[in-house]
Amino acid sequence: MLPLRDLQQRFASRLLETDSASVLDWIRADGISALARVEIYRNNLHAGFTKTLGLEFPVIQRLVGQAYFTQLALAFLAYHPSRSGDLHHVGAPFPGFLQKQFANTDYWYLADVARLEWAYQECLVAEDSDCLDPQTLRNIPVDAYSNLRFTIRSACRLVDSPFPILRIWEANQSAAALPDFIDLTTGPDHVVLVRTPAGLHLSRVPAGDFQLLTGFAAGQTLEHALEAALSRDAQFDLGAALRRCMGLGVFGHTTFY
């Protein structure tokens, strides 16, 4: 008998179609060929992987159709097989894969829609944390404002795109009626995803708000994040932006030095 490790490597190679040394010689036929027996497991792998990816990227699946999505999923499997016993991680490299797949084509926007869907998946299972209590800010001395560091809650993600990705996402929710046409030139979209006890919400925010939040997410102080937001939008109104972001439940624990 082959050593167990050799057997497992040959078996996996057969399932992933990188077969170098066949496992078939080590499997009994018993009325059904070894090949057909292993095919049951290969079909399980393909079906399970495609189903998982479809659950994580339902909008991409709907946009490209089931048949082409299955082709995409199996091509993706060849490059990015699962690296975990927990299937929640399977889709992480999928947006990057689509970006390469559709670079310089009319379907480039699919990678950005996939980034939005993956951000949604991450928000669903991110650590629970409390929203910032607005009262906290009232206790901060005015001269400390510039050094405030707003923390973005772990169940919050920021996704932007030159394409109208939120409109595409909304139009492809199962309850939504598909519009006849979405003009891809009606972007850009700056999207904030937040999970609160009330649910997971996606909101389109102004470019300046998005820049401010991106700065906070990178650990910048209010002063530096504001500079970047103003460079993006000269009319940027910090007070209004902070109120909008607080309303969305974006901020968690906040410190000042």
Next chain:
Amino acid sequence: MRVEPHIQSPLSSHVEERGTPKAAGLAGVGLRAQHHTEILSRLPQVGWFEAHSENYLAAGGMHREQLLQIRCRYPISLHGVGLSLGSTDPLKREHLLALHRLVQTVEPVFVSEHLSWGSIDGTFLNDLLPLPHTDEALRHMSARVTEVQDFLGRQLLIENISSYLRYRCAEVPEWEFLAALVHETGCGLLLDVNNLFVNAMNHGFDAHTFLHGIPTSAVQEIHLAGHTVMQLEGRDIRIDTHSTHVSPEVWRLYSAALSRFGPLPTLIEWDAEIPELSVLEAEADQARSMLESSRAAAA
């Protein structure tokens, strides 16, 4: 509080110790996310629920929160499908740590995994693949079960899987392999009666020989599920799909298992084409009725 005081098992003692309300016996149902809200609003007469550990390893989120709410109402067991116990790769530390955290939070009645492997060289096939029942595999599996039991600080139940092939090597029968594993590690067994039936039909052995070949005291939980018959190269092969009702043959084998092992916590599993919760409750009712008969016969 409703318990089944005459049925002595780890589950019933657990129910009594924790004073868990709504425990309607030993028949449970596999917990699936689409039923969470209904369970919490309706509190169905189900004895317990079993959650797939991997569905709740994440740090937070609604599903995990709902699991903890359901935990306040019902006993829960944690059933792993992704640890890849039989793999010759090292066990994944992050997975073990996440499982440990979940076990500490949920305080499950049982923690179970499979006699299988599912990963190699860091790649996971996310399936329950059969091990050869050799001395080498037994030594390996024993070391792994011991490692996990030591890490979690508690006993694991190991489940027999369905398989569609056997290896061309000197294997001992599956029941001898499981009995040796129990002897080596002190683990318990989760007897999946559907898997046993599927294997007996696919590989041509007598399921009753299996039932008499595993140590009675090790079996602590029973699984029941539906399977599908496929034709392959002109021959029938049974596939463990978990997508339909428990078959009449499996109910009969379950009855034989109850005669041998006594009334044990029994779970209805349904993982594909998942129906309304009421369908699962009806299957659990049938198991409950057979558990009652088994208890009466034992008395």
